[in-house]
Amino acid sequence: MTDPLNAGERNSEDGPIADRVAKAGVPTLLRRGENTGQHQWTARAQWWLRLISPLLLLGTWELLAYVGELDARFFPPPSEIGKSAVSVIQDGSLWRASQDTLRRLALGYGAGALSGVIIGLWLGLSTWFRALIEPWIQITYPIPKLALYPLLVLVVGLGEMPIIVLLAIGVFYVVAINTIAGVLSIRRVIIDVGRDCRASFMQFFLTIALPASLPHIFTALEISLGLAYIILIGAEFVGAKSGLGAIIWSSWQLFDVGPMYVSIVTVSVLGYFSVLATRWLGDFLMPWRRTHG
Amino acid sequence: MPPKIAVRSLSKVFQPAHGAAVEALRGIDLEIGEGEFVSLIGASGCGKTTLLRIMGGFEQASEGYVEIASCAGPRDLVTSTVFQEESVFPWLDVEANVEYGLRIRGMTRERRRKIVDHFIDKVGLSAFKHAYPAQLSGGMRQRVSVARAFANGPEVLLMDEPFGALDEQTRIVLQQEVLRLWSEHRCTVVFVTHSLDEAITLSDRIIVLSARPGQVRADIPVEIPRPREVSSLRAHPLYAGLYQRLWSLIEADIERSRPMVAA
Numbered sequence: 236m237t238d239p240l241n242a243g244e245r246n247s248e249d250g251p252i253a254d255r256v257a258k259a260g261v262p263t264l265l266r267r268g269e270n271t272g273q274h275q276w277t278a279r280a281q282w283w284l285r286l287i288s289p290l291l292l293l294g295t296w297e298l299l300a301y302v303g304e305l306d307a308r309f310f311p312p313p314s315e316i317g318k319s320a321v322s323v324i325q326d327g328s329l330w331r332a333s334q335d336t337l338r339r340l341a342l343g344y345g346a347g348a349l350s351g352v353i354i355g356l357w358l359g360l361s362t363w364f365r366a367l368i369e370p371w372i373q374i375t376y377p378i379p380k381l382a383l384y385p386l387l388v389l390v391v392g393l394g395e396m397p398i399i400v401l402l403a404i405g406v407f408y409v410v411a412i413n414t415i416a417g418v419l420s421i422r423r424v425i426i427d428v429g430r431d432c433r434a435s436f437m438q439f440f441l442t443i444a445l446p447a448s449l450p451h452i453f454t455a456l457e458i459s460l461g462l463a464y465i466i467l468i469g470a471e472f473v474g475a476k477s478g479l480g481a482i483i484w485s486s487w488q489l490f491d492v493g494p495m496y497v498s499i500v501t502v503s504v505l506g507y508f509s510v511l512a513t514r515w516l517g518d519f520l521m522p523w524r525r526t527h528g
Numbered sequence: 529m530p531p532k533i534a535v536r537s538l539s540k541v542f543q544p545a546h547g548a549a550v551e552a553l554r555g556i557d558l559e560i561g562e563g564e565f566v567s568l569i570g571a572s573g574c575g576k577t578t579l580l581r582i583m584g585g586f587e588q589a590s591e592g593y594v595e596i597a598s599c600a601g602p603r604d605l606v607t608s609t610v611f612q613e614e615s616v617f618p619w620l621d622v623e624a625n626v627e628y629g630l631r632i633r634g635m636t637r638e639r640r641r642k643i644v645d646h647f648i649d650k651v652g653l654s655a656f657k658h659a660y661p662a663q664l665s666g667g668m669r670q671r672v673s674v675a676r677a678f679a680n681g682p683e684v685l686l687m688d689e690p691f692g693a694l695d696e697q698t699r700i701v702l703q704q705e706v707l708r709l710w711s712e713h714r715c716t717v718v719f720v721t722h723s724l725d726e727a728i729t730l731s732d733r734i735i736v737l738s739a740r741p742g743q744v745r746a747d748i749p750v751e752i753p754r755p756r757e758v759s760s761l762r763a764h765p766l767y768a769g770l771y772q773r774l775w776s777l778i779e780a781d782i783e784r785s786r787p788m789v790a791a
Binding site for chain 2: 432434446
C-alpha cells in the first residue's frame with residue numbers, strides 16, 4: 236500500500252529551510268516517482284503487526300491476571316482457559332455442543348433464508364402481493380424476535396422446534412427485506428428487456444429477479460448470520476439442555492467460567508468461518524463479480 | 529396489402545402523480561411498409577421514444593393505437609427492441625445474453641447455438657463469447673444488444689437511439705454493422721435518433737416530429753442508393769441538401785427548447 240501522504244517525493248537537498256533560503260536563486264531539484272523501497276517495508280511491518288496484535292491482547296490479559304489486577308474467578312488468565320479447552324475437547328463435550336448448535340443453525344437459518352429469498356423476490360415483482368404483505372412485514376419487523384420465544388413454546392412445544400422457528404423468523408425478515416430492495420433496484424431497462432422477450436412471471440422470477448438481486452441477497456445472508464448466532468445462543472440459554480449457549484449459561488451459574496470462555500471463543504470462531512463460507516458461496520454463485528477490472 | 533405498421537390518430541398524455549399533465553404526442557398518423565428502414569427524428573423531448581415504446585408494447589396510448597400486420601407464429605417475436613441505455617444482463621456472458629430471448633421461448637440448445645454463434649460472429653465478438661459485460665467496453669456491450677435483437681428474429685426491429693451514448697468512431701462502425709446485418713436479415717426497422725447524419729445514413733425514410741406535443745411535421749424519403757458506405761456517405765451529392773432540409777425543419781424547435789435566461 237502506498238502512503239497517500241508521501242508518494243515518494245524528496246528534495247535532493249533535504250536541508251533545513253534556512254539553508255535553502257540562503258541558496259536562493261539556485262534551483263532545488265525535486266525528484267518524484269523514484270521507488271525507495273520504503274513502502275514495501277511499511278506494508279510488511281504492518282502485516283506482521285496485524286498478525287501479532289491478538290497475542291499482545293492475550294499477553295496483557297495473562298499478565299494482569301497473574302499480578303492479581305483481574306479477578307481470576309471471573310477473568311481467568313488465558314492459560315487457564317486453554318487448560319479447560321483441552322479438557323472439554325478431550326471429553327468430547329465441546330464437539331457435541333458445537334454439533335447441536337450448528338444443526339439448529341443450519342435448519343433455522345436455512346429455512347429462514349430460503350423462505351426470505353422466495354417471498355422477497357415475489358414481493359419485489361408483484362405489486363399486488365406487495366400491497367397485501369409488505370405492511371405486515373413492516374409492522375412486525377421491529378419486534379425483538381427473542382420476545383416471541385414463550386409464544387413459540389406454546390405453539391410448537393418445547394425442545395428444538397421453538398429455537399429453530401425463532402431463528403428462521405429472525406433470518407427471514409432480514410433476507411426478505413433486502414431481497415425486496417434488490418428487486419426494486421433493478422434498472423427499468425433490464426425489466427424492459429424481459430418484457431421485450433415476452434418472459435413469463437416465472438421466467439422473470441428465475442432469470443431476472445433472482446440473479447439481479449443476488450448481491451443484495453448475499454449481503455443479507457451475511458448480516459443475518461450474525462443475527463442468527465445472537466438469537467440462537469440467546470434461545471439456548473433458556474430453551475436448550477445442550478449446545479454452546481446452554482454451556483455458557485450453566486457454567487456461569489456453576490461459577491466454573493472456563494467452559495464459558497471456551498464456548499464464547501468457539502461461537503466466535505464458528506461465526507467467522509460461517510461468514511467466510513457465505514462469501515465463498517457468493518463468489519461461486521456470482522462469477523461475473525469476480526471478473527471486474 | 530396493409531402496411532406493416534400503421535399508427536392511427538395516436539396521442540399520449542403523461543399524467544404525473546403531482547404536477548401538470550404533459551402532452552407528449554398528438555394525433556400521429558403514420559404508415560410504415562414491410563422491410564422499410566424508417567427513422568424518427570425531432571428535437572429532444574418531442575416524444576419519439578414514447579412513440580417507439582408504444583410500438584414495442586411498453587406503454588399505452590391515451591388515444592388511438594398502433595397496428596402491426598404480423599405473420600409471426602405463437603413462438604415468434606413480432607418486435608424486438610434495442611434500448612439506448614445499457615441493457616445487457618451483467619450476470620450473463622456475451623453468449624447467454626445474445627441467446628436470452630431464444631431461451632425464454634424454449635428453443636432447443638443446438639438450434640439456439642447456431643443462431644447465436646452466427647450473430648456474435650456478425651458483430652465481431654467471437655473472441656469474447658464467454659466474457660461478462662463488465663469486461664467489455666460500452667461499444668461492445670451495445671453490439672451485444674444489437675446481436676440479441678437480431679437473434680430474436682423479429683418482424684419489426686425497434687431501435688431507440690441505440691448509439692446515442694457512444695463516441696463517434698464507435699458509432700460509425702456500429703452503423704455500418706447494422707446496415708450490413710439488415711441487408712442480410714431484412715426486417716422492418718424503426719430507428720429513433722437525434723442525429724440528422726445517422727438518420728440520413730441508415731434510412732429509407734425520415735419522419736420529422738415537431739416539438740412537444742409531437743406531431744408529424746414531414747416525411748422525407750432518402751434516395752441515396754444502397755449498399756451504403758457510412759464513412760463516405762457524406763460526400764454523396766444528395767447528402768448536403770437532405771441535411772439542410774432536415775435542419776431547417778427542426779431548427780425552430782431547438783431554438784425554442786433552449787432554457788430561458790432570467791425569465
